Each structure stands twice: as structure tokens, then as C-alpha cells.
Amino acid sequence: MIRALWTAASGMEAQQLNMDVIANNLANVNSSGFKKSRADFQDILYQTSKAAGTTATAGVEVPTGVQVGLGSRVASVQKVFTVGDMQGTDNELDLAIEGNGFFQVADTAGETLYTRAGALKKDSTGRLVTSEGFPLTPEIVIPQNATRVSIGQFGNVEVFLDGQSTPTQVGTIELARFSNPAGLSSMGRNLYAETTTSGTPEAGTPGDLGFGTISQGFLEGSNVSIMEEMVNMIAGQRAYEVNSKAIQTADEMLQMTNGLVR
Known part of the structure; x- marks a missing residue:
């Protein structure tokens, strides 16, 4: 359960940086020649409980295995050099x-x-x-x-x-x-x-x-599209929200576990 806490926390951190990028784009919507930035995300390490292709019984291989991801991070923040109006x-x-x-x-x-x-x-x-x-x-x-x-x-x-x-x-x-x-x-x-x-x-x-x-x-002019950035902002906000909900849910499950009585 602790793994879920840190996984969701990495998602919140990534979305926070995403919001920083969006905010900078919007702040420069009237800056001449400004080029917007875009945050690119990637998943990070995986814990492998069972590798694909291992032998389960004689002559039988496991087709998919068991891998659990440990969250996401921002891989890069790149400038987009499309021509502005x-x-x-x-x-x-x-x-x-x-x-x-x-x-x-x-x-x-x-x-x-x-x-x-x-x-x-x-x-x-x-x-x-x-x-x-x-x-x-x-x-x-x-x-x-x-x-x-x-x-x-x-x-x-x-x-x-x-x-x-x-x-x-x-x-x-x-x-x-x-x-x-x-x-x-x-x-x-x-x-x-x-x-x-x-x-x-x-x-x-x-x-x-x-x-x-x-x-x-x-x-x-700036190549920032206010409409596009607002949509990205809403999507980023919801992603941040759902990750915080995952932390809350994991915490409640831990609380239930701690409350178990023999």
C-alpha cells in the first residue's frame, strides 16, 4: 500500500510541473516572438514480481508476467517553434x-x-x-x-x-x-x-x-493558443486531483489495515 502512496505522489509532482509550464505559456501570450513550451511525460521504474516467459509448470510458460509501475515523471520540457500570428x-x-x-x-x-x-x-x-x-x-x-x-x-x-x-x-x-x-x-x-x-x-x-x-x-505574435492552454490546464488539474484521491484512498486502506483486531 505504501507503493501506491509514492506512485500517486509522483503523478502529483509531474502535474505540478505541467501546470508551471502552462502558466508560463499563458503569462507570455502577448510576448512578441514567444514560443510555447510543452511538458512530455514518461513512466518510471517497474517492479517485476514474475517475468514474462518464465516456466510455470513443465512445458508451460507464463505469457505476460507481473509488473507494477512506480509512477510518472516529466521527461522533458521542450519549446514548440511553430510560427505565431x-x-x-x-x-x-x-x-x-x-x-x-x-x-x-x-x-x-x-x-x-x-x-x-x-x-x-x-x-x-x-x-x-x-x-x-x-x-x-x-x-x-x-x-x-x-x-x-x-x-x-x-x-x-x-x-x-x-x-x-x-x-x-x-x-x-x-x-x-x-x-x-x-x-x-x-x-x-x-x-x-x-x-x-x-x-x-x-x-x-x-x-x-x-x-x-x-x-x-x-x-x-506568441504561438500560444489560450483555448488549448486552458484545456491543458483543466486536464492537468483533474489529473492532479485524481492522483490526490489515490493517495487518500491508499491512506484509508492503510487505516483499515491498522484497525484490524485479532
Whole structure:
């Protein structure tokens, strides 16, 4: 009976982590470029009382055996990199990637990080930077006398300078892609870092084979579905509830056993 207590407790613990994942998804429903996470579950050790295939009597084998599981656990929490809905903003520095790829930015230590959030700004020197002030890589600088910025679907950045009617190209946005984006390490602030399991980043121009294109004046919204997360929340709550009921039932059975009188 003690085994049932610990088995049900492992189920409650797994569902608690599942609820943490769902809560984080819902909290970021309005975060640009946010990618939802999903908890994957697996069963754990089994106690084998009788192995399948053992001999019961002469010439007779046990067909199935007796194995009792000891609960469940969360095997992984992975990011789901489906594309979110595109939201028009009419801001010339808001960019969305339609398809595969990440913007490349440099942090304060000079390390390259990756993001899908394209809400770019200009810093004091005219560089295109993220909301945290991290510049794009390769660096793109908008001249101070630029009156308008035009960013094409293939990443070419052109500006119209004051007094000029023809555009001047000041750079090209490059994207990076990974063979296993789910292996990226989430750094917060919509940033990801390369890991050994994500694979080596491959840089390329938007529109190249395997890379998405750029949409100016749009932001990629979160790929979180409120309806789906609410259903997952209800299912997780019920699973937590039924595991707690299993603990209660096991406790009552132990209480009955302890109350037996010779």
C-alpha cells in the first residue's frame, strides 16, 4: 500500500510541473516572438514480481508476467517553434520572420544570441538594436539624416536620406537557423543561446533555401493558443486531483489495515 502512496505522489509532482509550464505559456501570450513550451511525460521504474516467459509448470510458460509501475515523471520540457500570428504595426522598424530562422544579436559580452522578436529600435548611434539594447549581427547603422527606412523581404536595408529621392542601401539583415531549434537554451527576454544539441547555427540571407523572409511593419505574435492552454490546464488539474484521491484512498486502506483486531 505504501507503493501506491509514492506512485500517486509522483503523478502529483509531474502535474505540478505541467501546470508551471502552462502558466508560463499563458503569462507570455502577448510576448512578441514567444514560443510555447510543452511538458512530455514518461513512466518510471517497474517492479517485476514474475517475468514474462518464465516456466510455470513443465512445458508451460507464463505469457505476460507481473509488473507494477512506480509512477510518472516529466521527461522533458521542450519549446514548440511553430510560427505565431503576424500582427501589423505600421512601425518601419518592426520586423517579422515568415518561415524559418532567427535574428542574430550580440549581448554585452559579445556572444551571439538568437531571437524571433523583431521589435527593433535605433540607439544613440543609429544602430538597429533589440528592446534590451543588443545590436543586430552583422551591425546595421541608420544615418542620422535618414527620413525613412525600407527593409525588403530579402533583408536588404535601404534608407531615404534628407533631400534625396533615391534610396541608399546601408546593410543586409542575416538570419540563422538550427538543425534542432528545440535544443536551444532559453535565456529569457525572448533570447536563445546555442547548445551542443541545437547544432551549429547556419547563417543565411532571408529568402535563401531553408530561410524565411522578412515582413516590415509586422511583429510575430506568441504561438500560444489560450483555448488549448486552458484545456491543458483543466486536464492537468483533474489529473492532479485524481492522483490526490489515490493517495487518500491508499491512506484509508492503510487505516483499515491498522484497525484490524485479532
